[in-house]
Amino acid sequence: MLISRTAFLRIMLGLSIGLPSGVWPGAAPLHAASDPPPVAIQFTLDRPLDAAAAPFVLAGIGGLFGAEGLSVGTNVATSSADAIARVADGSSDFALVDINALIRFRDKPGAAPVKAVFVLFNQAPYAIVARKSRGIKALSDIEGKTLGVAEGDLSIRVWPAVARQNGIKLSSVKQNSISAAVREPMLSAGQVDAVTGFSYLSPINLKDRGVPADDLAVLRFADYGCEAYGFAVIVSPRLAASKPDVVKGFVRALIGGTNLAVKDPARAATEVASRMDGGSRELELERLRAIIRDNILTGEVKRNGIGDIDPARFERSIDQLAEDFKFQKRPHLTDVFDESFLPPPDGRLIN
Incomplete structure (x- = not known):
């Protein structure tokens, strides 16, 4: 043939x-x-x-x-x-x-x-990844919490717009600048309540570190009005x-x-x-x-x-x-x- x-x-x-x-x-x-x-x-x-x-x-x-x-x-x-x-x-x-x-x-x-x-x-993969056990199940729960932001993180660039669209006061969320290398370890250890990152990276990395899947809240910015x-x-x-x-x-x-x-x-x-x-x-x-x-x-x-x-x-x-x-x-x-x-x-x- x-x-x-x-x-x-x-x-x-x-x-x-x-x-x-x-x-x-x-x-x-x-x-x-x-x-x-x-x-x-x-x-x-x-x-x-x-x-x-x-x-x-x-x-x-x-x-x-x-x-x-x-x-x-x-x-x-x-x-x-x-x-x-x-x-x-x-x-x-x-x-x-x-x-x-x-x-x-x-x-x-x-x-x-x-x-x-x-x-x-x-759709951009920007997200906040949080622990439900820290009291965060929806984006509105982020007020009063501590958010870990890794150096060079891209998600944080649209966070002001997403926060405004959803009636969240930026001043009510404490931001901690952290190294990308310790983003998941710090959230896993409870040193921060949530982190910014990509929806397909941090959640899966955290589950691999032993964090129960049902304790993770993946708050995708695209679900909250992000157009990026x-x-x-x-x-x-x-x-x-x-x-x-x-x-x-x-x-x-x-x-x-x-x-x-x-x-x-x-x-x-x-x-x-x-x-x-x-x-x-x-x-x-x-x-x-x-x-x-x-x-x-x-x-x-x-x-x-x-x-x-x-x-x-x-x-x-x-x-x-x-x-x-x-x-x-x-x-x-x-x-x-x-x-x-x-x-x-x-x-x-x-x-």
Whole structure:
């Protein structure tokens, strides 16, 4: 039986799963001598590998990047700000970052014209995670309590807007600045009543530390009026201008990888955990299911497809960000997002 060269490539690359920890799509695709060599690109994660990167992992091991003629190398930054800086200076071609960090970056004088081209998290994962045994079951219970805020935490940037929308006096909540390394240990030990963080990280980490699940209250800001989008793929301005087809191919492969992760989260979690240092399949599966449910497969995405931004919602999110951040110039959607690299809506459906 004869098969096309493209189909052969997909099959062979799908078998190439024995990659080093933390590196998944780096293997170059097979190609005939007459074919052009794959385009080598660098992709940056803004934090160590976990279930949030499952779509990229599956796009790599499933041969989707290779089928687009891409050979993708990966690296890990220390934060969204660090990842954005790498794309801005050209040392990385793509990065997964918090789009709200990008919005603040673009407000700086002389900032490189870095833009997002694909939104992976339709809803930001910002949350307050609390102990019910400390008297917190709903957001209104946070008044009079102590809130631990880790250095560099992104959730706290929209907390003023969420608090105002829900009639909570900011002055009634004591904030303790803490290290990210002790966020879960301090809440577990009862040294703070609640912490800010991501809804798919702290709760699962706390349960892994022995905190009973029924003692945790996960107060997702999206459930309390937060309009913010979350993680998005940004691209080097130089690459976007010189090789737009490469950007489009990367986005197509990522949409395919997202579909694979949604259809088979168990396999996705296994692949992610195998590339982590001491990764747990069970923890990453729980994390991935929370991400798909709360951040990726939202009602907006089910209706309109993944990857795009609704202009009216974006304007509302800027209003909320402005309660904590004084913009030099109010950003417009086109300042931070370029939809031209997205497939049409029927090519962005996740099911």
